[in-house]
Amino acid sequence: MAFSPELKKGSIEMLVLSLLEGRPRHGYDIGKRIEERSSGKLKFALPTLYPSLLRLENRGWIKGRWVEKPGERLRCFYRLTAEGRRVLARQRRTWKDYVAAIEQVMGGSGA
16 A cells, blocks of 8 residues: 555654654664554655654754764764654644544545
């Protein structure tokens, strides 16, 4: 099943914020986690993911920090800011309300 680019675009920020809620992650890890947790149904190419990370950082919702670990290359790890936590909580409420409204419309008898 392939989801439309518009649907994916509308959810990428919420997905990224939710993954950063637990701990800091680098871009590649975020993309892999989305793919794994969705059982491969959601995939975001890195050229799509990185502009989203930059947008979130520019809004002050996440903060990036460059880290070089022994034996690994330099990577930017992103963490959720206090404002990002507030935004994520708001987005979760909105998403749940939206899904409930869609289910009400689609779950009807068609009358």
